[in-house]
Amino acid sequence: MKKFVSGVIVGAFLFAGVSAFADSSSLIGQKVQGLFAVEKGGTKIADAVIINGSAYAPVRAVSQAAGVGLTVEGKTIKMSEPTATPEVMANPEPMETPTSVETTNRPTISPEKAKEQKIASFKSKLATIAGSIAMTEAQLRDKPDNVEYQKKLADLKAQYAELQAQLAELQGQ
Template identity: 30%
Template sequence: MKKSFIVGFFAGVMMTASVSSFAATSSVVGKKVQGEFTVVVDGAALSQKAVVIDGSSYAPLRSVGDSTGYDVSFEDKTVAFTKKTEVANSTVSENANELTAINQELLALTMKLKIYSEEVNRLETEGRANPDKQKEISKQIEDLNVEYDPIASKLKTLQARRDELQKQINQR
């Protein structure tokens, strides 16, 4: 009788200890999912659903974080949400838009300078062929150079700005 009492006592202690240790953890493993729900953020449904277990809702954290503008990281049993920097994203977007505009302007200016160069070459050839028109042709070339120089200067300024923007975009 004494032996059965001791065995019963130890069995009771073991069961109590195992139930207590199980209750101390908050695992949802093996528990019944009571429902699934669509998660909607700013009118857009996430691809993953939230679930309800024992009256608590569990949502897919990475999906929720990404859709609300947060970076989500998991380290040392901790979930960390960090606000994404919209300034950096908008700056890159603004730089890309400015870069596109500069590239278009560079193309137009380059074409314009090419036309000026071709016209100067044509006039120089004409001047060699017609020495009597040399004075008139020299004046035309001088007028073209007056227009050419500011465009060439602006072209260099835009190229420098383009290179600076491209560097900023590549660093992000």
């Protein structure tokens, strides 16, 4: 009987410790404290949510806006060196004539593959905006008279409709 009781007590401690660890490392069930727009040069890139004082933004959208390459290998997201920005390309510094030609090992992308990637990008953006719409609607349920949320919802729905039209046009090509 003593072994049974001590086994139950030890089991209870083990399960309590596992659930406490799971609670500290998971965002599931956490309350979104705010929604912020991520902008670059006055253009909205994506929405970021604030949970427990930390901002969570889509890595792909932020890396594309920064001109940084992004690859995912397993559970690791790797960012590569920044590519040349439009400002640098418009005002390049004088260069010496190269003595050798450098080649890159980047594969060329077929027009069909580029179209598929662009369609996937549009679908990703649509999913992000749909999530933002859902969060804003939830905020409106809490505060139905909030004019700021109503305007934000209207703007998000307009963006969603515009992206859907662009996606339909791209798919029709």
